[in-house]
Amino acid sequence: GAVVSQHPSRVICKSGTSVKIECRSLDFQATTMFWYRQFPKQSLMLMATSNEGSKATYEQGVEKDKFLINHASLTLSTLTVTSAHPEDSSFYICSARKSGYNEQFFGPGTRLTVL
Amino acid sequence: QKEVEQNSGPLSVPEGAIASLNCTYSDRGSQSFFWYRQYSGKSPELIMFIYSNGDKEDGRFTAQLNKASQYVSLLIRDSQPSDSATYLCAGPTQGGSEKLVFGKGTKLTVNP
Numbered sequence: 001g002a003v004v005s006q007h008p009s010r011v012i013c014k015s016g017t018s019v020k021i022e023c024r025s026l027d028f029q030a031t032t033m034f035w036y037r038q039f040p041k042q043s044l045m046l047m048a049t050s051n052e053g054s055k056a057t058y059e060q061g062v063e064k065d066k067f068l069i070n071h072a073s074l075t076l077s078t079l080t081v082t083s084a085h086p087e088d089s090s091f092y093i094c095s096a097r098k099s100g101y102n103e104q105f106f107g108p109g110t111r112l113t114v115l
Numbered sequence: 116q117k118e119v120e121q122n123s124g125p126l127s128v129p130e131g132a133i134a135s136l137n138c139t140y141s142d143r144g145s146q147s148f149f150w151y152r153q154y155s156g157k158s159p160e161l162i163m164f165i166y167s168n169g170d171k172e173d174g175r176f177t178a179q180l181n182k183a184s185q186y187v188s189l190l191i192r193d194s195q196p197s198d199s200a201t202y203l204c205a206g207p208t209q210g211g212s213e214k215l216v217f218g219k220g221t222k223l224t225v226n227p
Contacts, residue, residue, distance in 0.1 A: 032213055034214070034215075042219070043203065043217045043218065043219045043220055044159070044203070044217045046214060046215070046216075049213070049214060091158075093158045093159070097213060102147050102149075102164065102166075102207075102213070103149060103161055103164055104149075104161075104215060105161060106151075106158045106159050106160070106161075107158060108157070108158050109157070109158040
């Protein structure tokens with residue numbers, strides 16, 4: 001199997017607070033994890049690529065100081081949205097890739113609402 | 116910027132019919148392609164991947180890759196209402212890259 005979990009599934013927070021989202025590969029070791037954001041009726045937009053034990057690689061236009069990524073182990077990556085604002089409200093989805101495979105397996109996503 | 120283009124649809128087919136979803140890509144060096152299904156409000160789910168020219172069949176799904184023409188398609192036979200979803204085509208951002216670029220998706224509705 002290739003099961004990826006995310007926590008929390010839904011979060012509502014006040015503007016200015018920080019929110020941490022966890023992504024775990026449950027039955028495999030993920031050499032690489034990816035973080036995406038999806039706004040309503042739009043496609044997935046890659047935010048960053050996360051490799052265990054090294055700094056994340058951010059896509060152009062994504063602020064690394066605002067979206068902090070930590071990939072502490074081969075089964076866990078976290079995304080922290082710092083000083084969240086209403087425009088950060090979105091569906092955040094992680095995916096994980098097994099070593100030697102090209103497929104990405106997605107977590108169930110986290111719906112963030114910033115008031 | 117490597118691109119993956121999909122007909123955004125929407126595509127509507129009657130139950131039992133064949134649904135045909137198409138995708139073109141700009142990077143001739145791309146080797147692998149993926150089809151994901153995304154139900155409304157949910158995250159994408161991998162349906163199929165294809166690396167070689169030709170057809171790959173898995174149950175009611177057939178993926179087709181034509182590298183010369185740079186297109187990849189997904190056929191769904193005996194379409195069911197439960198197949199109603201948005202289908203995303205994805206390919207590597209550049210040949211050999213682990214990052215994927217996604218098309219905008221085609222929304223499929225299967226009418227009972």
